Amino acid sequence: MSSYNIALNFEDGVTRFVECKAGEKVLDAAFRAKINLPMDCSDGVCGTCKCHAESGTYDLGDDYIEDALTDDEKESGLVLTCQMVPQSDCVIAVPASSTSCKTEHSKFGATVTSIEQHKDAAVVLELDVDGPAPVFLAGQYVNIDVPGSGQHRSYSFSSTPGASKISFLIKKIPGGVMSTWLESAQPGNKVELTGPMGIFYLRAVERPLLLLAGGTGLAPFLSMLEVLVRANSQQKVHLIYGVTRDLDLVLVEAIQAYTEKLPNFTFSTVVADAESSHPRKGWVTQHMPADCLNDGDVDVYLCGPPPMVDAVRKYFDDNGVKPNSFHYEKFTPNVVPKTHEHPKV
Known part of the structure; x- marks a missing residue:
């Protein structure tokens, strides 16, 4: 039986991925992952669970009423998550904050594998993720905790979604918290990351x-x-x-x-x-x-x-x-x- 990765992008920039089983509705998959998407009736009547599907294919069935989702709204990509059954991986914009949906950023650990210097301009930092490969949308970023500083810095992934080895292109800043740490960092050092985050990501490619x-x-x-x-x-x-x-x-x-x-x-x-x-x-x-x-x-x-x-x-x-x-x-x-x-x- 197939399953699909559903990216839920919240208004505050948090992204959570949930697995949606074949024939399963998005609202149910999110609830199974302990994410409380906006809802009221769950029967396609009230429209409270309305979100925007930014990519992917899906079936909405015909069990909802037009007051909940008009034909024009459907044409524009709006969906009812209580009726939406994905038929591929999907990206859904949720018009609510992650905190209001009782979810939060994902955290994961990684190990430094290489630090490649590019003169005084930049550093390519490569990490091996300690657990499952992180799922993200191409273009998104994470916060990396800078060891020993109590601070974090934000960097976009330069690597491919779903890979266990991840990389970042980091600008060298004299005296910068991350730049200073990278001067002495070595392969084997551990770091903690939070994410993915951000609404800057590659959408469905339908034109140049x-x-x-x-x-x-x-x-x-x-x-x-x-x-x-x-x-x-x-x-x-x-x-x-x-x-x-x-x-x-x-x-x-x-x-x-x-x-x-x-x-x-x-x-x-x-x-x-x-x-x-x-x-x-x-x-x-x-x-x-x-x-x-x-x-x-x-x-x-x-x-x-x-x-x-x-x-x-x-x-x-x-x-x-x-x-x-x-x-x-x-x-x-x-x-x-x-x-x-x-x-x-």
């Missing part, structure tokens, strides 16, 4: 993608690209990777490898430093080919520091660019990422 990475904001896109490879995606995907200095261009070989793995993948790199000899200098907005915007029929994902996010948003506004959807994540050192979604209106 434009991926915009700023510095170590490249991390979630490495995870997304691997997911696209595994799905044998044929959509056009263009990645623009912008950095401040030449030394900040890390893992370019890893990106290059995807031009062989993905049939319609292209990428370019941009360096802001005016003294650089790089062929493309300036900002990513100055090197954004019109064809990668596909007259608006494109989904845009952006992960970078706030000035980059603001510059891209301004560029789109000033030039009348209205992508089908625009998902972006701002990050600053020592601050939990802020994620946003701007669908076309």
Whole structure:
């Protein structure tokens, strides 16, 4: 008998995965996992359990009344979890906080396996998870407790969902809590992680993608690209990777490898430093080919520091660019990422 992984994304950024057995309704699967999704009647009458299915296939049956879920709502992806029977893995946005649903972040331990230095720009941290491989959506992040500090830092997975070996691309910050610990950390050291979290993740790929990475904001896109490879995606995907200095261009070989793995993948790199000899200098907005915007029929994902996010948003506004959807994540050192979604209106 088949079962499916159902990702429940709560309003406060917490994601919990539940196993839904064949023929089982999502509300029942969540209750079995001790997650109290919003509900009242559980009979398809009140509409209290209404959520938004962001991806996956499912059956809603015909045992609910239209007052609970109209045809227009159904067409827009709204579902009643008391009636929804998944037929594949699904992602569901829950219009409630995790605490109100009596659930919380998942915690897990891991062991350092390697720490790869990339000059003074970044570190690739690889960990072996001590228990079952973590399930997450490509693009999401975790909080990593920095040993001995009593503090944590937030980093996006650069590895593939479901793998027992996980990795992170971490910006070097002189005097930073994580950077300081990494200077002396060794394979075999233990760390604790909390997550996954965040609403910045790869949605169903139904049109061309434009991926915009700023510095170590490249991390979630490495995870997304691997997911696209595994799905044998044929959509056009263009990645623009912008950095401040030449030394900040890390893992370019890893990106290059995807031009062989993905049939319609292209990428370019941009360096802001005016003294650089790089062929493309300036900002990513100055090197954004019109064809990668596909007259608006494109989904845009952006992960970078706030000035980059603001510059891209301004560029789109000033030039009348209205992508089908625009998902972006701002990050600053020592601050939990802020994620946003701007669908076309």
